[in-house]
Amino acid sequence: MSTTQSERLRALLEPLVASQGLDLEEIAVDSVGRKRVLRVVVDSDTGADLDRIADVSRALSARLDETDAMGEGEYTLEVGTPGAERELTEHRHYVRAVGRLVRFRLTGGEDLVARILTVDDDGADLEVPGVKGRKATARRLAFDDIAKARVQVEFNRKDTQDHKDLQEEEEA
Structure with missing residues (x-):
């Protein structure tokens, strides 16, 4: 999909999606044989159930x-919605992922798997799981x-006591 078409579609559809209380996360046009498929991904802080997806689909x-x-x-x-293993690209995605386990690739090349505890404007506080009983x-x-x-x-x-203890330490 050309950037111009993508921008035109986003400008056309984003206000409509927002009026339904949802965020427009992604737009993609793919060719499947002779047909084209317009994929629109929406989400919100409270999620998007099937009724909301159907309503926004009809409106779009x-x-x-x-x-x-x-x-x-x-x-x-x-x-549709972003799915279970969504990539986090916007601040709101990190906020929505609080409590979830996330695989991070850091700018230095390091990989880290940790649970997001809190998010602010600058970053996130994480819980890094212990290894071998730690x-x-x-x-x-x-x-x-x-x-x-x-994600x-x-x-x-399992919500372990370690997770609860760590949150209490963070809050103190």
């Missing part, structure tokens, strides 16, 4: 039908030190 479809933003050819509109440790990470961050899926997360 109507707006696109009123304009020539997608050109003359056929296309399919897909509206207690978890606290770490402060500035946004400038993060090259990439992605990790946890299938058997």
Whole structure:
């Protein structure tokens, strides 16, 4: 998708998505054979359930039908959320990931897996899991030190006492 088309679509759709109480996270147009697929990713601080996705999908479809933003050819509109392993690229993404386990790639090349405890304008306070029976440790990470961050899926997360103790130490 050309930058111009992307910018036009974002300018057209973002106010409509915002009016539904959601953030427009991503727009992508992909060619699948002779057809095109417009993928729109939305989210909010409280998440987006199926009813909200359906409402915004109908509103976006109507707006696109009123304009020539997608050109003359056929296309399919897909509206969804970022998914479980979302990449964190905006401040609001880090805020929404509080309590989640995240894999960080630091600007120095180091990899770090830690749980986000709090987020402010400059960075995040983390809980780094202990290794081989050791207690978890606290770490402060500035946004400038993060090259990439992605939420990790946890299938058997347990709220341990160490996690609660570390939060209490941070608050003290």
